[in-house]
Amino acid sequence: MSMTSQRECRTAQRLRPAAPVPHTRALTPIQVVREFGRNTVAAFGANAYRLRHVHAHSWIQDFFLVNDPESIKHILLDNVTNYVKSRQIRRTVGPALGNGLFNAEGPSWRFQRRTAAPMFQARHIAQFAPAMAAAAQEALARWETMPDGAEIDAAEAMMRLTYDIILRTMFSSDVTMQYDAMAKAFATYLETIGHIDVLTTLGLPMWVPTPERIRGRATVRFLRGELEGVIARRRERIARDLEAAPDDLLTLLLTTRDPEGGALFGEREVFDNVLTFMFAGHETTANALAWTLYLLSQFPDADGRVAAEAQAQHEDSFSAGNLGGLVYARMVLEEAMRLYPPAPIISRDSVAADTVSGIAIRPGTAVMISPWVLHRHQTLWEDPEYFDPERFAPGRREKIHRFAYLPFGAGPRICIGMGFAIQEALIVLASMMRRFRLELVPGFAVEPHARLTLRPRNGLRMRVWRR
Numbered sequence: 001m002s003m004t005s006q007r008e009c010r011t012a013q014r015l016r017p018a019a020p021v022p023h024t025r026a027l028t029p030i031q032v033v034r035e036f037g038r039n040t041v042a043a044f045g046a047n048a049y050r051l052r053h054v055h056a057h058s059w060i061q062d063f064f065l066v067n068d069p070e071s072i073k074h075i076l077l078d079n080v081t082n083y084v085k086s087r088q089i090r091r092t093v094g095p096a097l098g099n100g101l102f103n104a105e106g107p108s109w110r111f112q113r114r115t116a117a118p119m120f121q122a123r124h125i126a127q128f129a130p131a132m133a134a135a136a137q138e139a140l141a142r143w144e145t146m147p148d149g150a151e152i153d154a155a156e157a158m159m160r161l162t163y164d165i166i167l168r169t170m171f172s173s174d175v176t177m178q179y180d181a182m183a184k185a186f187a188t189y190l191e192t193i194g195h196i197d198v199l200t201t202l203g204l205p206m207w208v209p210t211p212e213r214i215r216g217r218a219t220v221r222f223l224r225g226e227l228e229g230v231i232a233r234r235r236e237r238i239a240r241d242l243e244a245a246p247d248d249l250l251t252l253l254l255t256t257r258d259p260e261g262g263a264l265f266g267e268r269e270v271f272d273n274v275l276t277f278m279f280a281g282h283e284t285t286a287n288a289l290a291w292t293l294y295l296l297s298q299f300p301d302a303d304g305r306v307a308a309e310a311q312a313q314h315e316d317s318f319s320a321g322n323l324g325g326l327v328y329a330r331m332v333l334e335e336a337m338r339l340y341p342p343a344p345i346i347s348r349d350s351v352a353a354d355t356v357s358g359i360a361i362r363p364g365t366a367v368m369i370s371p372w373v374l375h376r377h378q379t380l381w382e383d384p385e386y387f388d389p390e391r392f393a394p395g396r397r398e399k400i401h402r403f404a405y406l407p408f409g410a411g412p413r414i415c416i417g418m419g420f421a422i423q424e425a426l427i428v429l430a431s432m433m434r435r436f437r438l439e440l441v442p443g444f445a446v447e448p449h450a451r452l453t454l455r456p457r458n459g460l461r462m463r464v465w466r467r
Contacts, residue, residue, distance in 0.1 A: 014386050015298055017339055018446040019376075022046040033060070039457075040450035041344050041372045048373050049384075055359055062365040064356070067377050069403035071357045072369055075348065076403070076411035083348035083367055093452065095220050097279065100272030101416065109413075111258055115265060116273070116416055119252040125419045127247065129321035131168040132424050135161060136318075136431040143436060143464055153459040154438060155290040158428075159183060162282035162289070165424055170277060171230060172246035181226075186283065188219045227274055249277060277417065283453050284342035285421045288407075289428055290460050291340035292333055295387055296433070297440045297462060302389060303433070306332055307467060310434035318427045326426050329433070331389040333425055334397075337407035339387065341371035344454045346409060371406045372454070380404050438462045 020042035027035065027045070035043035048054060052068035066072055075083050084105050097103055101112045118124075139161045146152075163179050231250070238245045238254055245251045253270050257263060265273065296303040306329050313325045323330075346369040354361045361367070376384040380401070381391075390396065408415035415421070440446070441461040449457035 014383075016385055017295060017298065017387055019339075019385060019448060022049060032063075040370075041448055041454065044370070044373055048370075049376055050378050052379065053357065053359060062362055064350075064359070064361060064365050064367045065373070066356070066367065066369050067374055067380070068357055069380070069401040072374075072403040072406075072410070074356055075367060075369065076346075076409070076413070079354060080411055080413070082351050082354055084351060086347035086349045086366060088366070089347050095217060096223065097276045098268065098272035100269065100276040102276045102280070103272075111261075111263070112265070112269060112273070113412070113416070114260060115256055115258045115263075116253075118259070119249065119256055120416050120420060122419065124252070125423055126321040128169045128420065129423060129427065130319045132165050132427045133319040133431065135164045135168055136428045139164070140431060140435060144466075146464060148465055149463050151441060151461060151463050154293050154462040155286070155456050155460040158286040158289040158293070159282065161428060162286040162424065165428075166278055166281040168248075169420075170249040170274070170281065172248045172250075181222075185219045185223055186279065223275060224271060227271065231270060231274065250274065280415070280417060281420070285424050287340070287342045287453055287455055288333065288337055288421070288425055290456060291454075292336040292425075292429060293432075293438050293462065294440065294446060294456070294460055295336050295339070296332065297438050299387055302332055302387075303437060306429070307433045307437070310430040313430065313434075315431070315434070318431055321423065323423065323426045323430075326430055327394070328389065329426055329429055330422075331392040331397075333422070333429065334392040334405075334407075335387060335389040338375040338381075338391070338405060339385075340448060340454055341375060341407050342453055343407075343409075344372035344450045345370050346406065369406070372450070374404065374406060377404075435467060437465045437467055439465060 020039070023042075023045050025045075032043065048065060048067070052066075053071065054063075054065040054067075056063045066075060085103060090103060094103055099108060101109070101116060104112055139157070143150075160179050160183075163182060231254075234245065234250050235254060238251065242255065253265060253273060255264070296306060309326060309328050313322075317323075317325070348367040348369075350361050350363055350365040350367055352363055374380070378384060381404075391400070403410055408418040408421075439462060441463060444461045445458075446460065447457040449455055
């Protein structure tokens with residue numbers, strides 16, 4: 001039997017984690033936009049996973065999908081000023097996150113990035129480990145009260161847990177907004193304003209009051225209204241006695257000065273970044289954890305290795321932020337984010353003409369880098385659709401091209417909270433796996449569904465067993 005045949009037989013016997021089957025038919029520009037609006041990760045054709053570049057001209061907008069790591073480096077690093085946040089992203093995310101760090105461009109972004117960077121230094125992130133571990137222990141204590149084999153929605157459970165963590169680390173729990181109200185607000189936003197739609201792509205002004213926009217804007221008003229009082233109270237508390245103020249992200253937002261000019265964040269910048277950190281700080285990490293739990297439920301050997309590794313660590317080490325012993329757990333987490341990147345799309349618009357790998361790019365071209373496609377690309381990964389944490393083993397991890405693996409983006413706009421998210425995810429995962437095993441409910445259909453983030457559609461029904 002040839003080597004190719006042996007490899008085909010080997011992969012045919014392996015479990016393929018849940019993923020949409022790429023379509024093979026040609027789509028019109030309108031159909032492409034409609035498919036992206038329904039479920040972004042299901043909209044890509046088979047060629048997207050084979051070609052390094054897909055460049056198309058249309059009467060709507062030129063489109064450029066990039067899967068070549070060197071081309072991605074050019075766009076996200078070498079010529080980054082020529083590629084700004086896309087019009088579509090600004091329209092979908094702007095109403096909620098305003099001109100915070102995620103959306104800002106030019107001098108505003110540079111000021112915000114400089115000012116926020118010290119907040120996410122390793123010493124600050126390590127200070128949040130006790131709060132992360134405490135939230136995980138409280139959630140698991142509730143699991144202990146359930147009968148063995150009890151059924152839960154693991155995706156929802158991770159959302160609740162990471163929401164609790166962001167409340168503790170950003171507000172020191174000084175907030176009255178309950179999870180159910182917050183979750184409903186975010187879900188409404190994602191299903192109304194926060195997704196690609198045909199009318200927006202065709203240029204319908206954002207002030208036109210469509211039914212979806214009316215619902216979405218009401219959600220934004222709710223979110224901002226809930227937070228206004230919290231921020232105002234904290235400002236007053238800092239003004240009275242800075243030393244007595246909680247040592248959390250909100251206090252840092254209100255007191256950290258630009259290292260170059262000494263300026264503080266303005267009032268609107270504080271609001272916008274609070275919502276940005278809340279959304280990014282719980283939504284994306286929750287999704288990364290949910291997909292990790294799904295994969296571990298499908299691969300018992302990996303589940304057992306993570307559990308044994310976590311049990312070998314003293315539980316108090318998690319509170320202290322000592323996570324160096326969780327080598328395999330981190331490999332699994334990284335492989336989960338390869339297969340299921342929390343943010344599956346990075347989109348930019350070109351400002352001026354450019355040439356990328358010999359391809360002429362016109363001004364105003366919609367440039368898309370999809371971690372979902374990139375991480376599954378047939379020329380970049382061996383058996384890309386299959387779960388293999390060994391890709392990220394020490395010695396192999398370093399051989400992955402820096403711009404071939406983008407769970408947190410890359411270049412100057414790499415996610416500022418990357419260290420925070422990894423620490424949080426490892427603490428939660430290790431705390432959970434050392435005590436419990438999760439099993440996917442037989443017959444439950446798992447379907448990746450992308451809006452701004454990648455969630456399992458209809459949740460993740462799982463049974464919880466004590467080890």
